[in-house]
Amino acid sequence: MKGFVVLLAYVGSVVLILLRLAPDLSAQALQPVRVLQEAPWVLSPMSAPSMRPISAYWDSRQSTYFIDFPGLLEEVQIPTLIEGSVVRVSYAEIVYKVDFAQGTVEVDLGGVDSLDAEGYLQSRGRFMLSPSNLQKVFPEGMLAYDTSRLLLRVSQELFAAPGFRTRAPTLRLSPLLYGRTRRLIGGTWLGYRMSRMQRFEYAADYTGQFNVRASALWGQIDIDVTAFHTDGTETELRRVNYLLDFPESSWVTQIGLGRTYEHPWTSRYMYEGLRMSNRPLSTRHQQREARLSGIAEPNAIVSALVGGVVADRVQADGQGRYQLQLPVYYGTSQAEIEIIPADGGPPTRETRLLFIGEDLVPAGRLYYDLQGGQTQIGKNPYGHARFSYGLSQSLTALSSFTYTDEEQTATLGVASQIADAMMVSAELAYPARAARATLQLFLNRLQIQTDATLSDDSEFSLYRQRWISRFGWSTPQLSLFLHADHSESFTGRISTHAQVSGTARLARRTSLVLAAGPRVTRYASDAPRDSRVQWRSTLTRYVTPGPIRGRVGFQAHGGQYEPLDFAGGTLYASYRRVSFGARIGYDAAAGGMSASLSLRMNAPWGNIASHASLDPDNSYLQQSLHGSMAFDRSLSLSRYSHPWSSALLQPFLDVDRNGRKDPGEDPLDGLDIQVIRASTKASVSGGVRADFLAPSTPYQVVIDPRSIPGPQFNLPGxxxxxxxxxxxxxxxxxxxxxxxxxxxGSVESLPLSSPTLAVVVFYQEAREVARTAVSQQGRFTLLLPPGFYRIELIDQLGQEDLSSFSQTLNLEPVPAYDLQIR
Structure with missing residues (x-):
């Protein structure tokens, strides 16, 4: 067989790449085939724990790892130029020339070094170096490697060197380039929810809820108004609050003034007054560090990926124990764990859930909330203070004090994280004689939440005792849930309810839901108990005829009035922004047929819904409209009635390099822009838009360097x-x-034995800004911003005076410029 032979074989998740060494064309002899196996190496800065996968391979014949050299340079965004078998690297104004044909590394002003004979490969556009040879390319101390952990580490100086673009890890916040914008008079947002209820024997009821948010007076204004109309109109101003936020401060993050309401377990007052706090404005987007431990095979390599990024990698000890440190957020986070056996066998993967409760405070940090003023009802003095202090990474101390005319109460407690996915907390109140305890557990398929409160003081709590528990377990085909709650008020009302529900995913896009549980109620201390068992079942088939998405099913439930309260069929269909639902069947409690119809339209400017109930005992017609209006530079409408923040990111060509978009500076399309923990979409005006952002909260932006149109484009930020x-x-x-x-550029008539002995240096106002080497053909290439330069040539050996080649250059903003030096 003549020609080259390339064999690609895939065995499981292992990729075999066959590379043949370049043949000697003059000898016309075939070289042996070298088989390389892909290896999961990662790249990390020496000062940061986050890591990124890089292209690497294992040569079993030589027992040597090889790193894709141009791929590594692309990851750290070092300018690279490939000419035949030579890879030129421009770093810190010095050019490194790696010759894969000769096996040498040539450094400007630094001589020539030889590569290890068996530590470099070139084949079919691939240039690979062993880790030991990589260390010869850069200055000493710039690069280190660990073959036991398959880890390549580069110094922060290499990541921060001038002349190339950096890409920081996506898990940690990069420099804050665009801070909080404050205005005397800014944008205004109005959210509304309006409904009309018409019962056939009564007059129509109208209800409206309106929320106004405005960015004004260098802070923000928040107003909640509720309006009712039946025979007359009533309005209630539930909240009017001015908030001055300082999201970057650690001493005070918010100062509020006005009428508002808070609902911690120790206080259920609506008050008018002042509030001050140093807690983050959006805890859900506050990053934390979590420790994840486990047991694997002895000496195995364990990696953890969060959001697709390798966050940490360790080697298990001789007993297989390991511990990973991961940057995560409050709430639940998901980590993908990959375990590679020490003997190089196939990796195993598993998903781990991490849970950090919002009560947990970073170690050594003190958070406080201070409230003071008067109650809305009674106008009595009111004060509340709450403190949280991080004793350790997984233990927080909690305390509070509440003052009213009737009572003064203090609380003390702790919150702790146990075994990565469990949070427990407990608090005691005195002299109110109250206690509260919570437990939250999130595993891969199991969730448990419990909240219990006990009190002997009616001024402190509405309930003498109350507890709520939720349990959930799921598999791809079956989900089980248990909900139970019990409450006893100071008036003697007792309510106990428990329900077990399950969802089974049957064949042919069909699901079955079954739920049942007891309910026991006593309405007063001297009233009899009302006990009953309620149940419900739904059988649903999902259908998609053409562009219509829908479902049909059978529904039945009972136990509230009769053993069988209702049995009938259901129908739901949606087409684009319009949906329709219907339910019809026999109502045993009313002794007749019952039906209900629903129609909903999700327009870009609002959400309209209409619901009609044709119940024999309780027929009604209800319509609702909700949405929002934003007044900024122009009026915009939305169907969402809850407030949020948005960001529009628009790249542009900064011609005058002042960092501001001036008239006449064109936008630049094509950049891949991602906002971490936010959804983005392309904007009609260019760039990308991120909606549903938490207000006054930092967000990370990552631009894929591969989407930059060419090497001549540079992102200064x-x-x-x-x-x-x-x-x-x-x-x-x-x-x-x-x-x-x-x-x-090209240099002619050099009085040197070889043009490669010359170095071209560019100056601006007596300051060196760039230098480049000259090839054997007397040519060079580099990137420069527009401006005025002085050019000088230097003989590396210091034997010739090249001052006659000095000249000036006025570089205009053009795509390319041909420079001749004589």
Missing amino acids: GTAFSFMSDPVELKRIHIPVHRNIIVN
């Missing part, structure tokens, strides 16, 4: 940065992009 969202308005972020000029 880097490919990773963060911004602070503005409350309930659109934040416009103009991302400057600098376009450098490709300078193709």
Whole structure:
């Protein structure tokens, strides 16, 4: 067989890449085939725990790892130029030339070094070096490797060197380039929810809930109004509050003034007054560090990926024990664990859930909430203070004090994280004689939540005792849930309810839901107990005829009035933004047929719904409309009635390099922009838009360097940065992009034995800004911003005076420029 032979074989998840060494064309002899197995190496800065996968391979014949050299340079965004078998690397104004044909590394002003003979490969556009040879390319101390952990580490200086773009890990916030925008008079947002209820024998009832948010007076204003109308109109101003936020401060993050309401377990007052706190405005987006431990095979390599990024990698000890440190967020986070046996067998993967409760405070931090004023009802003095202090990474101390005319109460407690996915907390109140305990457990398929409160003081709590528990377990085909709650009020009312429900996913897009449980109620201390067992079942078949999505089913439930209260069929169908639902069947309690119809339209400007109940005993017609209006530079309508913040990120060519978008500076399309923990979509005006952001909260932006149109484009702010969202308005972020000029130069008539002995140096105002080497053909290429330069040539051996070659250059903003030096 003549020609090259390439064999690609896939065995499981292991990729075999066959590379043949370049043949000697003059000899016309075939070289042996070398088989390389893909190896899961990762790259990490020496000062940060986050890691990124890189392309690497294992050569079993030589027992040597090989790293994809150009791929590594692309990850750290070092300019690279490949000419035949030579890879040129420009780093810190020095050019490194790696010659894969000769097996040498040539450094400007630093001589030539030889590569290890069996530690470099070139084949079919691939250039690979062993880790030991990689260390010869960069200055000493810049690069380190660990073959036991398959880890390549580079110094922070290498990540921060001038002349190339950096890409920071996506799990940690990069520099905050766009902070909180404050205005005297800013954008205004109005959310509304309006409904009309018509019972056939009564007059129509109208209800409206309105929420106004405005970015004004260098802070934000929040107003809640509720209006009712039946025979007359009544309005209630539930909340009017001015909030001045300081999201970047650790001493005070918010100062509020006005009428508001808070619902901690120790206080159920609505008050008018002042509030001050240093807690993060959005705890859910506050990043924490979690420890994840487990047992694997002895000496196995264990990796953890969060959000697709390798966050940590360790080697298990001789007993297989390991511990990983992961940056995560409050709430539940998911980590993918990959375990590679020490003998190189196939890896095993599993998913782990991490849970961090919002009561948990970072170690050594003190959070406080201070409230003071008067109650809305009675106008009595009111004060409340709550403190949380992080004793350790997994233990927080809790305390509070509440003052009213009737009672003064203090609480003391702790919150602790146990075994990665469990949170427990307990608090005691005195002299109110009250206690509260919570437990939250989140495993892969199991969830448990319990909250219990006991009190002997009616001024402190509505309930003498109350507990709520939820249990959930799921598999791909079956889900089980248990909900139980019990409460006893100070008036003697007792209510106990428990329900077990299960969802089974049957064949042919069919599901079955069954639920049943007892309910016991006593309405007063001297009233009899009312006990009954309630149940419900639903059999549903999902159908998609053409563009219509829908479901049909059978529904039955009972136990509230009769053993069988209702039995009938259901129908639901949706087409684009319009949906229709119907239910019809026999109502045993009413002794006749019952039906209900629903119609909903989700328009871009609002959500309209209509529901008609044709119940024999309780017929009614209800319509509702909800949505929002935003007044910024123009009026915009939305069908969502809850407030949020948005950001519009628009790259542009910054011609004058002042960092601001000026008239005449064109947008730059094509950049892959992602906002971490937010959904983005392309904007009609260019760039991307991120909606549903928490207000006054930092968000991370990552730009894929591979989406940059060419090497002449540079992001002065880097490919990773963060911004602070503005409350309930659109934040416009103009991302400057600098376009450098490709300078193709040539040097003629050099009085040197070889042009490679010359170095071309560029100065601006007596400051060296760039230097480049000259090839054997007397050519060089580099990137420069527009401006005025002085050019000088230097003989590396110091034997010739090349001052006659000095000249000036006025570089205009053009795509490329041909420079001749004589």
